Structure formats: C-alpha cells, structure tokens
Amino acid sequence: MEEKLIRVAITQGDTNGVGYEVILKTFADLGMLELCTPIIYGSPKIAAYHRKALNLETNFSIINNAEEARPGRVNLLTCFDNEVKVELGQPSIEAGQAAFKALDRAMTDYRAGLFDVLVTAPINKATIQNAGFHFPGHTEYIEASVGEGQKALMILMNDILRVALVTTHLPIKDISKAITKEAIIEKATIFHQSLKRDFRISNPRIAVLSLNPHAGDNGLLGSEEKDVIIPAIEELEKHGIQAFGPYPADGFFGSNTYYHFDGVLAMYHDQGLAPFKTIALENGVNFTAGLSIIRTSPDHGTAYDIAGQGIADENSFRQAIYSAIDIFRNRNNYDEPLQNPLPKLFHEKRDDSEKVRFAIPKAKEATES
Numbered sequence: 030m031e032e033k034l035i036r037v038a039i040t041q042g043d044t045n046g047v048g049y050e051v052i053l054k055t056f057a058d059l060g061m062l063e064l065c066t067p068i069i070y071g072s073p074k075i076a077a078y079h080r081k082a083l084n085l086e087t088n089f090s091i092i093n094n095a096e097e098a099r100p101g102r103v104n105l106l107t108c109f110d111n112e113v114k115v116e117l118g119q120p121s122i123e124a125g126q127a128a129f130k131a132l133d134r135a136m137t138d139y140r141a142g143l144f145d146v147l148v149t150a151p152i153n154k155a156t157i158q159n160a161g162f163h164f165p166g167h168t169e170y171i172e173a174s175v176g177e178g179q180k181a182l183m184i185l186m187n188d189i190l191r192v193a194l195v196t197t198h199l200p201i202k203d204i205s206k207a208i209t210k211e212a213i214i215e216k217a218t219i220f221h222q223s224l225k226r227d228f229r230i231s232n233p234r235i236a237v238l239s240l241n242p243h244a245g246d247n248g249l250l251g252s253e254e255k256d257v258i259i260p261a262i263e264e265l266e267k268h269g270i271q272a273f274g275p276y277p278a279d280g281f282f283g284s285n286t287y288y289h290f291d292g293v294l295a296m297y298h299d300q301g302l303a304p305f306k307t308i309a310l311e312n313g314v315n316f317t318a319g320l321s322i323i324r325t326s327p328d329h330g331t332a333y334d335i336a337g338q339g340i341a342d343e344n345s346f347r348q349a350i351y352s353a354i355d356i357f358r359n360r361n362n363y364d365e366p367l368q369n370p371l372p373k374l375f376h377e378k379r380d381d382s383e384k385v386r387f388a389i390p391k392a393k394e395a396t397e398s
Contacts, residue, residue, distance in 0.1 A: 034066045034100045035145045035354050038138065040131045041071030042150025043157075045116050045124040046331030047341040049079035052150060053087040054343035055350065056103045065354060066100045068092075068144055070108050070131040078115050083339045095143035108134045117337030125156025133161060136174045139322055146323040146353035147171075150346070151331045154198075165198030167326065168317050175322050182219040182318040184292075185302060185328055186352065187309040191228075191292040192301040193220045193318070204297045208240055208253055213261035217294055221270045223318035224291050226363045227356045236281065236290040237262055237274035238300060244277045258296075278304070302328075311344050314352045323356050325349040 042048030052069060053076070055061060069076070073091045080087060089103040098104040108131045113123055132152075138144060149167050164170040172181035185192045195216045196207045217235060224233035237258060241251030248255060258275045265272040276286065278295070282304040287293055295301025306313060306328060313328030327345035335341055 034064070035357055036095075036098065036143070037065040037067050037350055037353060038095075038135050038144040038147045039067055039069045040128070040135050040147070040149045041069065041075070042128055042131075043120075043124050043153045043331045044072070044075050044113060044127045045119050045121060046151055046153070046333055046336050047329075048150030048331070049076055050083055050085075050336070050339070050341045051327065051343040051346040053080055053083070053085045054341070055347045056089075057085060057087045061347075061350070062101055062103070065350065066098055067103055068095055068098045069103065069105045070135045070138075071105060072109060072113065072127065072131075073105050073107055075113060075115060075127070076105055082117070082337055095138045095141075106134070118333045118335075120153050120156050120331075120333065122156050125153050126159065128152045129157050129159060129162050132167075132170070136171070139175055146325070146357050148346070148349050148353055149324060149326040151327065151329065153331055167324070168197060171317060171322065171324055172320060176320050179320050180215060180219060181320050182216055182223065184220070184223065184316045184318050185305045185309075186314050186316055187312050187348070190287055190305060190308060191224070192305045193292060193294050194296075194298060194301050195294065196297050198298065201297075205240065205253065208257060208296055210257050210261045210264070213237070213258060213294070214264055217261070217265050217270060217272055218268075219319040220292055220294060221265075227316075227318060227323075227359055228291075229359050229363065230291050233271065233291040234289070235270070235272045235292045235294055236276055236287065237272050237294045238278045238281060238296055239275035240296045242277065242279075244275050282308075311342060312348045313345055314349045316352060316356070323353055323360070325353045325356075 039052060056067060069089065076089060087103065089105040092098060092104050092106050095106060113127045135147060139147065152167065154166055162170055164173065168181050168183050183194045183197050193216060195212055196204055199207060220235060221233055224230045239245060239258060240253045243250055245251045245254040254275050262272045262274060278300050281287065293301065315326045315328050317324040327349050329345055332341060
C-alpha cells in the first residue's frame, strides 16, 4: 500500500523578511512534493509579490481550508484577505500582524488534526506582539497554544550536534536565578526522552555545560556549579539518565568534545546558540521538543539586511522540513509497539483483572499440606 504523504504546515513568517524567499526557493525543487504535501499559511497576494520581486517561478495553488490541500502541488492557504503593504527589509507592525494571523490559523488547524507537522518561517519578535501573542518567541507561544500542560524544550540541531537550552529568551541579568536544580532536571529529562523518541537513540549521553567561566573554579567564580548543576546531574543519574559535566562551554566547543555526546544541555540562549550557529550556520534547525506537535524552523531570523535581494540560502529551511518529516516517522516507529502491548500470558482461575501473572505459583500454605 502506498504510504500517505506527510502534511507539512508552513507559516509565512514576517512578510518583510526572507520567509517567502526561502519557502518558494525550497519548493522550486519539485522533488520536495514527493516527500510531503505542503500547506503554506499566508497570503496569495504577498506570496505573488515576493515571487515576482525575486523572479522566481514556483507555482502554488490557492486554497481556503486545509482540507482542500492536495498532494503533488504547493498549497497556499489564504489566512486573511486584507491588503498588507510589503516593505522588504523593514520591520513593521503590519508585517508582524500578518505573521501572527498565519500562525494563529495554523494553531487552530493543528487542534483540528488537519496537518502532521509544522515548519515556521522567521518572525520579528517585537512587531508580532499583540493581545494574542505576548511571548518572547515561537516556542513559548506554541507551548501555551497547544501544549496542553506539556513543557517545551528548544533544541538546535544538525547532523552532528544537538544543543538544548535550560533557559531560552531571558535577559542576562535574570539567568542565574532561573538556573535551578529543578529546571535542569526538567529540561534534561525532556531532552533525554526526545533523543530516544524523536531521534531513536537508545541510551543517550548528555553533556551539561557550566554556567560560570571555568565551571566556577571551585566556587571562586560562582557557586552555581557545586550548589545547583552538580546536584542536578547526580539526581539525573539516579533516574537512569546519562548526564555528564558540568563542562566549561569554551573548552567544550573549542576542543570538539561535543562529538562524544548525543546532546548538549546549555544553561542559556547565547551559550548554546553562538557556538552552534558558528558550527552549523547553513544547515541548522530549531526543533521544539517536549510537545505533541512537531515544530521545526530554520535557525536564522528575518534577515532584513538581505530581504528582496534573492541571495537568501534556503538550505536551513529545507533541512527544517526534512527534520520534521524524520521526527514524525521516528515518533510513529517508537510509539507503535507501545500502542499494542503483548497480551496477558495467563490469569489465575476466575481472575478477570488486568494483572499479568509472570511469577511461579507459590506452594500452598502449611496449614493446607
């Protein structure tokens, strides 16, 4: 039986940035339509404007509902009808709100089960703010919208490196107090499960970075390592999670130590993302783990400085689609055996309970002998 193509929802992102450029360039390769059924959430008028401005030839079919999406074509779902002025390379409230409308519609359709995975084009975190979006980024908004109480974990990944973050979009002055034993354990546990379920790594090895320079130098440069991070690592080990460290970030990345681990847990945003983007700028992917929804995005922003010039590299966006498809399949393969557990071996006579009897029956009591 022919395998059903995965339905990939794609949000347009900021309409003044490179979102449409990388989307249209990606699907200029018709081979992508053999891997998935894309549903772009956005505006046909804006998409056509970008296509013309960039002299691209990617065709798309306009639909009004996700149910109308068909395989073998680029489906563009109309999220709003009002005119939106496109000012390439310029941040604007109008562009930010257009990005929100597409994202909000995608969340509604996900709750209705109308697509399988989500890939988001970059947004401007300032211009997208409104009554419905008061978050520092995609990750927090998606967690609040469809997380159903689950906690999200930001993972930056490519084929050789996966970096997760204990804290995400926080000012530097607030990071230290947010680094708690509980927070590290929570994020590392989500990371561990994602490495097993989403990446099919049977026994993941996680490197935990320090917060302070030189891992605190035994308290000389800070006490978080000995008071918080090391106790968290010890607790994780008790629960069967292979966590190692804490490692000073500079030496860890500088000496390529990350090659020896399946994942790296960084304490804060730039500690993990600065080295990651240096190593994986062209093919990095941002993955939101820990939630039922599978969401990825390219690891770059709106790139206003090159918007409209036709020079944006679509490889990171393409890799985001590939990663979402791979993770979707990995999850299905991981979950499938758990959906139909082995039948009960046998029950005691007239025992209708669900308890499986593996133990050898004990001898009768002495009073019955």
